[in-house]
Amino acid sequence: MRSLFLFLLLLNVLYALWQWQIGGWRFADDVPAQNAATTVAAAADDGLDSRPATPPPQSQPVAVEQGEAPPALCVMLGTFSARAEVDQLQQRLLAVDVPAELITREVVTTTDYWLVMAVSGGSQGALARLSLLQERGIDSFVITRGRLAGNLSLGVFSQQEYAAARQAQLEAEGYEVRIEAVEKSRDQYLLQVPPQARRLLDQAMLARLRKDFPAMQRQYQACDGVAKARNIP
Template sequence: MRWIFFALVFANLLLLGVFWQQQTLAPQPVPGQIEVPDDSRRLQLVSELEQPLQALRLPAGRKSEVRPMCYVAGPYNDELDARHLLARAEALGLDGRINRVEVATEEPSEYWVHVPPRSSRAEAMRILKELQQRKIDSYIITQGDLAEGVSLGLFRNKTSAYGLQEKVDGFGIPVDVRVMHKSEQEYWAEIDQVSQLNDKMRERIRAGDANISWQQVACGVSAPANTK
């Protein structure tokens, strides 16, 4: 019976050894490792895609608008003179147009006597009532940079305007005088084909108009800034 006992012990040790060997050979999962299923997406080249990629579109308003440049010739005080220059340009196969510009001069035309803008409409109304009680024509200004101020009128005579200012100042009401300048019209001829207008071509089109100049501006702009 002893040999049966030793045979059973040997058999158990043999099975334990085989089981231990299988456990050590089996791959152990690595902590933090993610198993990727077989049906997951794989990396593809652009050329392998069934549909082409859509171009990225910028939101509306992000596009920078670049305006083309044009040549302008002027200024002319008479529109007819500007049209004569444009006719010479058109005779050379160029296209253009006449732009009319309103330009302020240094010569005063009127004097606007007014109370500067108040902190509120109620404050402006208070001053208005006080002026009307003193028989001074006035009204509240509702628009522009002088809104919530009080107008005391426009005067062509400088002495009358500053005389009223001094009178109202005597009531303890602050008053300013804004000088309104005369304006005049000037005309500019605008030519589209900038690349064709070299120095020689511009001089030919200008002809005898010695008091004008050529300048480059964005097309559609009436005239260069600070023409006066």
């Protein structure tokens, strides 16, 4: 009985050793495969790491266009139609150390429509043609100034429709005339006070000036010199 027990125990030990050897052989067979997989993965990782790293995209600096600073505003005192009046106001301001520059602006008041007949031969030709027209009862005169000087005018009208109607009558009589728009303008005067002197024109001073110059108005506008300079290409 004891011998049988020892035999079975020895048999179990041998069976266990046999199983271990088989498992060890299989483990040994699996190790190269695992090592190979590990080697391939490591090589892949090394391949990725060996490539030059792509730098992250850098944000390009965006150029921010800064708009031009708004022009400084001057004080405009006016508007005056008489030069003598604006000269008096300028002297008043200069007397209290308020710089004021005279600004002259040409303003179109009305537009007339002239019937113009072109003539040749200079002044003698114009006078000869004028004499002929007047003999036939056609009102006319020689234009002596402006861009139409040297031609004859056969009428001046305040509305273009009237000028066109008279033109049709003259052309029916055999006279060739054209319509020219002639603007009438006059000068207006203002005083420009620079921005740095605006604080000197307080309400008390403006009230005193308005007593002597009732037509004076105050406006804030772009300085006349700055506006002209900005228009230079």
